[in-house]
Amino acid sequence: MSTLRPTDLAREHGLSTQAVRNYERDGFLPAAGRTPSGYRVYTELHAAALRAYLALVTAYGHDLAGRIMTEIHHGELDSALELLDRGHQQLLRDRETLSAVRAAIDHLTAASADLRERPSDAATRTVGELAHRLRVTPATLRAWERAGILDPARDPATGYRVYDSADTRDAELAHLLRRGGYGLPYIAGVVERIRTAGGTDATATALTGWRRTLTARGLAMLDAAGLLGQYLHLLRPDGPVRPPV
The missing domain is CATH 1.10.1660.10 (Multidrug-efflux Transporter Regulator; Chain: A; Domain 2)
Incomplete structure (x- = not known):
């Protein structure tokens, strides 16, 4: 994946670079790589995570959106999906x-x-x-x-x-x-x-x-689901574990 700077992620959403760093610190974004000099290196994976997180905030609020993303980053996909279900x-x-x-x-x-x-x-x-x-x-x-x-x-x-x-x-x-x-x-x-x-x-x-x-909340949930699905596809290219048909 091509590399991105913190300012690249921040500019897309009108955020400060400090906000992006805070989201990473809180576990809402995956951990960034570092250059030899210690600068953060982001990728399209982080950009997709940020899009998903911000869409979840609109649909579910800050608290639930943060919990969903941290569960995903802790490898607890089913727990994250359960939180989405509760929102619905x-x-x-x-x-x-x-x-x-x-x-x-x-x-x-x-x-x-x-x-x-x-x-x-x-x-x-x-x-x-x-x-x-x-x-x-x-x-x-x-x-x-x-x-x-x-x-x-x-x-x-x-x-x-x-x-x-x-x-x-x-x-x-x-x-x-x-x-x-x-x-x-x-x-x-x-x-x-x-x-x-x-x-x-x-x-x-x-x-x-x-x-x-x-109605607006329902539509926001649809938007968030789409962006979260795109992020999960990048995070897990082989797709989530599915039950046998």
Whole structure:
């Protein structure tokens, strides 16, 4: 292979030569050869490794990208592939969450319209009233509170839980997702997304941006897989060990 200088690798990506040296030091690039005078000598193998690493950073983040490359350089290809699989699993979970939130928003929007047609509905509810509305037990609502799904205020006079309209929304969302088979930690994460966005209306608006983000991450994973495959081909010209057909 033809030799390359650190500046050659750095210039391609707009990096400093020190960044390239740091990536080598941290194990994200294979060790460089040295000239008799001690200068680093890189090759196309290092250039391919750097392309793969930076693409992995875009797709999976710095931490996971670094772990993938160091596993490869320690000869642990299966471990590196498992880390890639976990990244894809997380993307799939995020897509499932997006779909669940979209369905929940549609459901809660319809429920809100129904509430507007019944103005006599209480603005706040006791634990018993909310449990009756959802046809669950008060113990279920308390379990959702322990899981971080609900966070009701307390009546200053009695100390009893008081559920406002946002609490009712969160409880209805939890009830819907529980019927769909989702676990409490998962539901707590979905509810937190809606709280962070500022309610169902804001969440519905944010879903388009969220979907774009997931699409961009999926495409970045495809790009990273291609560049990582090219690097592995250079690193292991005979190809990885494959099971017999």
